[in-house]
Amino acid sequence: MGYGGYQGPVCDFHTHLHLRLHRQDDGSWGCCPRRRDPLEPLLRGVLWRMFELMRYRYAIGRRSPLERPLERSLARILRGFPAETAPDLIARMDAAGVDRAVVLALPPIVTNEDVLACCAGHPRLIPFVSPIPPDLPEAETGPGGGDPERQVDDLLARGGRGVKIHPVFQRVRLDGKFVRRVVRRAARHRVPVVLHAGGSGRLFGIGCGFRTEPEEFADLARQVPEARLVVAHVGLWEHPQVLAAVERFPQVCLDVSFQAPSVIRRCVERVGVDRLLLGSDSPIGRVRLVLENLALAGLSADEIGRIVWHNPRRLLTATPGRTGQ
Numbered sequence: 001m002g003y004g005g006y007q008g009p010v011c012d013f014h015t016h017l018h019l020r021l022h023r024q025d026d027g028s029w030g031c032c033p034r035r036r037d038p039l040e041p042l043l044r045g046v047l048w049r050m051f052e053l054m055r056y057r058y059a060i061g062r063r064s065p066l067e068r069p070l071e072r073s074l075a076r077i078l079r080g081f082p083a084e085t086a087p088d089l090i091a092r093m094d095a096a097g098v099d100r101a102v103v104l105a106l107p108p109i110v111t112n113e114d115v116l117a118c119c120a121g122h123p124r125l126i127p128f129v130s131p132i133p134p135d136l137p138e139a140e141t142g143p144g145g146g147d148p149e150r151q152v153d154d155l156l157a158r159g160g161r162g163v164k165i166h167p168v169f170q171r172v173r174l175d176g177k178f179v180r181r182v183v184r185r186a187a188r189h190r191v192p193v194v195l196h197a198g199g200s201g202r203l204f205g206i207g208c209g210f211r212t213e214p215e216e217f218a219d220l221a222r223q224v225p226e227a228r229l230v231v232a233h234v235g236l237w238e239h240p241q242v243l244a245a246v247e248r249f250p251q252v253c254l255d256v257s258f259q260a261p262s263v264i265r266r267c268v269e270r271v272g273v274d275r276l277l278l279g280s281d282s283p284i285g286r287v288r289l290v291l292e293n294l295a296l297a298g299l300s301a302d303e304i305g306r307i308v309w310h311n312p313r314r315l316l317t318a319t320p321g322r323t324g325q
Contacts, residue, residue: 002097004295006304011100011312012093012287014194014232014255014279017110017118018083040080048077052286055293057260058237067237071202079205084283086118086125093124096288102312104164104194105130116159126316128194129160131182133172148181156189161316166196167212169204174216180223187227192315194255195220195229198236214241221249228315230277233257234267247271253311255279261296268299277315278308 051057060066093101103125105115112129119127134146152163163186165172165179172178174195186193200211217231229252235242236258246252247270254271256264257279267276278294280287294304 003291004299004304005301006308008305008309009099010097010291010308011102011278012098012280012282013102013230013277013312014257015089015101015103015282016084016106017086017089017103017114037076037080040076043073044077044080047073052289055260055289055296056258060237062238062241068202071199074203075205078284081283086122089282090122090124092282092287096291098287100124100126101282102126102128102162104128106164106166106169107132112155120159126161127159128162128164129155130164130166131155133170133178136170148178149185152182152185152189156191160191162186162191163193165193168196168199168201168210169206171210174212175219175223179220183220183224183227183229187224192228192230195231196233197231197242198233198238214238214245217242217252218245218249221246221252225251227251229253230255230315232279233281234259234263239263243267243270250275253277253315256294256307257281257285257290259293261293264293264297264299268297268303273299273303273306274311276307277311
């Protein structure tokens with residue numbers, strides 16, 4: 001199976017297992033109760049399907065008047081996605097011709113234990129773990145007892161190949177102490193750190209407008225220049241601001257999940273093809289659509305090969321467990 005003339009192996013750098021957002025205990029899910037949302041099938045059948053037909057083109061921008069209502073609608077759609085197991089993910093990979101996939105933990109929705117256990121039984125799946133901020137209740141019972149360095153050491157020793165931080169979901173600032181400590185520790189282990197980018201807490205059913213400012217990605221790259229950072233989704237509809245913030249930092253890569261061919265082309269022009277990664281955000285996004293968008297962006301077979309295989313392979317060549325101490 002080939003895309004844009006490329007016939008080689010493919011690595012999806014952004015996937016998840018069961019995104020059970022109903023695990024959220026936050027009262028903000030009042031408009032989306034734990035019972036099945038009666039509007040979710042309609043929203044997914046119309047709004048989400050239109051988004052896919054438009055090949056991930058956005059009708060909103062950062063802080064536009066439509067951003068808040070659209071985020072609330074998307075939150076209801078996200079809650080309705082069915083649970084996905086490792087065999088489900090592998091079946092999706094096989095159907096699209098994907099060889100390897102990075103699976104990202106997102107505690108408490110997808111725990112580190114779930115991801116490590118699933119990937120241990122499936123060598124095509126690459127686990128990325130997520131340390132828990134000390135002020136969240138899950139940190140007290142987790143490995144490392146809330147200490148960022150101990151959590152990173154433990155989770156990588158148990159098989160993690162990289163780190164995921166979701167600043168909105170975990171309600172941490174990228175320029176804060178917790179994130180800096182996690183990223184510095186990951187850099188010592190020479191493993192990449194994937195950072196969610198785009199939208200506010202409303203997108204995930206968290207009843208607040210908490211969001212990451214694009215300049216925070218630049219600040220983190222400045223503070224920990226030895227770290228290998230991956231900014232997810234190129235910031236969704238905030239891609240103009242995110243691109244402007246990170247383009248001068250060569251150690252920052254971007255995964256192109258949920259981006260249209262025109263934005264992918266702009267990314268190539270602004271940061272170069274060697275800083276881009278294929279990402280789908282499965283089970284929400286469709287990897288086949290992202291692969292088609294790479295071809296529609298006018299990229300050559302060689303450029304597509306670098307994005308879907310050579311670049312992720314380069315990021316994943318570290319040997320976890322060596323801290324350089």
